Amino acid sequence: MALQPAAGARDLNPQQVERNHKISQRLADTYRQWGYDEVSPPRVERLDTLKAGGAIASQDIVRLVADDPLGLRPEMTASIARAACTRLANRPRPLRLFASGTVFESRPTDEGSLGIEEKLQSGVELFGIREISAEMELLSLLVASAETLELCENHKPQLLMGHTALMDLILSPYQDNQRDAIRKALVDYNRLALDELELSEKQHDRLIKLINCRGIPLVILETLREVFGQHDVLNNLQRLFEQLEPLATSQGINLQLDPTFQPHFELYTGLVFQLVCQATAAPMVIARGGRYDGLVARCGAKANSAAGLGFSFAVDDIRELLSAAPPEPELIKATLVAYGENTTLEQALKHQRLCHQEGKRALVELETCRDREEALTRLAARNCTELDWIDS
């Protein structure tokens, strides 16, 4: 019998589960406070739904052996978007939903076999608003949620943002293969690939300027206006950043606008962002999200209401990040019900039930104790703080 879990699958101990639960609970409380309702999308879906119309590559999906092409969800957005456009289509917009649960990502391991990455996520989705007001609410909620995690200064949280419309502006003078090659070089941050492309000196210099362009959002917007002139997307982002900047600063989150930043999943058609913290050695993405109007349209929403955006927190990563400097474990009050030779286990179980009815956490010592003193010595081993001794 194999004793190891499959590569990448989670196998958590009680302490880790407790911490995950606490993080998820804090996030969920915040989402509820902001008027979001909880949904629970399926873990198993048709591959077609999971691929989100080609936005997610099939090699990223853990497939199931079944007559129907089925897979485990690599993220929850596609399933929630489908629900929003079908069962919940008649609910008034804006529709605010949140979900937490496990997602599975497939990736080849270094040894060439298949690895399954199983992660706990907690995130929100906001449907039906095409205007910048949706981004303003979503990023404010992101900052409020991050606040509940009690990140410290050493984590240096940074909110990295890009926008697909900024990328479109950059690529607007180029066509077909050249456009694809430039996009790939910019997204991969491959400066040398840009040098190798056949471009005029002016085009090359402009792209080099843009691949090096990132920093404080309002400053970067000014630079982009100098290059592209006035555009709606720049004005919308200006409004967003003016509202967000003081809020983020008050929580110690640095904002970084990077016009050539695009995430791994090609799901997004608007603002994209990642909340990144500094882990012990390398940067760690603890939340990611963006606008995915295209996906909502593919799910069947009508043109004027085909709008959706959301984010998700990576709960396991946050637990690891915070456990680098773990807080003192909280002493949970618990009662140990122990019994002597003059009574029975049945009596002890009855007593335990009484404790539970009073709302106390209580567990029974299954072995008979010689006397009260012996029972007291077992308190620590059973993680209990009080003893209820019955011996008559």
Add this chain to the structure above:
Amino acid sequence: MITVALAKGALLKDSVARFSNAGLDFSAVLDPDNRQLMVPSSCGRARALLVRNGDVPVYVAYGQAQLGVVGYDVLREHQMPVAQLVDLGFGGCRLAVAVKASSGYEHAADLPPHCRVASKFTHCAREFFDALDLPVELVHLTGSVELGPITGMAEAIVDLVATGRTLRDNGLVAIEDLFQSSARLVGHPLALRLDRGELQAIVEAMRTQTELPQALV
């Protein structure tokens, strides 16, 4: 603190010189008595990880090092998600198909289908032969690849050629190049995107000195 992954071996001396000109002095790694694998710079704001050539993109891709110097051949072979920033110009060589001088083959396409080709760079070799539509059996070796054709195990090899002397001394001849390689400055894409100028300043300093005539550097 900035962490830089440096490849032990042929590229090390030039890599240290380039970082030194960009303001990070890692000359302690060149000390023959040094056995430390993580060496701080003399200014104290950076540290160098001394790793094998093939491991540089791994440390950079996982974010343990923000910058690294490695040959283009390794980048092509391992295909790790790292940002290629500057062609540093040193460590020049080419990846080539070589055969026994007496074999009579003049081009890679002359090789018989399904023949064996020995290489340390099987990924690059696979790409090359696939593009030629020539089916070959690739044999992965980790060194002394020239022995493949000499012993008769393989018809050809795909290996790095700098001066060509090793090939000549072993009775082999290069018949076709896959690509030219030189040392590259690479970076962790996310670290570069989160950068507020510190990494960019080092990258630009290294680019500027690469673009200068080498006599002035």
